[in-house]
Amino acid sequence: MNPTKFYSDAIEYWNGIEPSVNGMLGGLGTGRIPQVDAIASRTFLRRLDYRLKKIESLIAADCGAGIGRVTESVLLKVASHVDIVEPVEKFVSQARTNLQDKPCSFICTGLQNWAPEKNRYGLIWNQWCLSHLTDDDLVAYLLSCSESLCEHGVICIKENVSSFTESFDEQDSSVTRTDDSFRKIFQRANLVIIAESLQHGFPDELYPVKMFALVPKPSK
Ligand code: SAH
Secondary structure, X not given: OOHHHHHHHHHHHHHOOOOOHHHHOOOOOOOOHHHHHHHHHHHHHXXXXXXXXXXXXXXXXXEOOOOOHHHHHOHHHOOOEEEEEOOOHHHHHHHXXXXXXXXXXXXXXXXXXXXOOXXXXXXXXXXXXXXXXXXXXXXXXXXXXXXXXXXXXXXXXXXXXXXXXXXXXXXXXXXXOEHHHHHHHHHHOOXXXXXXXXXXXXXXXXXXXXXXXXXXXXXX
């Protein structure tokens, strides 16, 4: 797999998608899925209160944010400011419109090229976008996320997981990883899992969706 083509094919695909919740969710945005998703994410975050509540004026990053759906329904409930990171310009511009009165900043870049500011974030949320990064770029990205966390900060990942083998989707140029491949990547990035949960209430025909909360491995 040629990484340049892997990345450019994904951007080409997303450029053809409408900047709406339905577009973000592959046509599943009109029913109850957005709400079921947001409730489970907020419940998951409550399990991290014992860390997040210690952070004064928590800054969150919404990574691969699309039009800012997760920022609106989840992150602004816990954060005093959210940085939206998203490579597709038309999604960033829709996010600016959707979040115009909200305490948000907008960064138009792919995560493989993003250099997050050190010691800034209490919460880095990654949802349905890490399938667009190669393994090596994902490890490097997670290492840079670690450095950009403030004290008590957490990295959260909410992604589809494939039950048996990794599967490449040519249509949107993405790779659905297995639970085991995620764990190997977390180890390579020196991260430990402090909470994990399976999303319930999605239709059975979809991939299972998992949430992980990660923090840097304590240095000995
Ligand atoms: N997280 C949002 C959007 C999911 S759709 C939500 O849950 O609503 C997937 C998003 O990943 C799209 O906005 C797409 O443009 C973005 N994306 C594609 N390639 C990416 C990359 N290399 N880095 C970051 N985001 C990427």
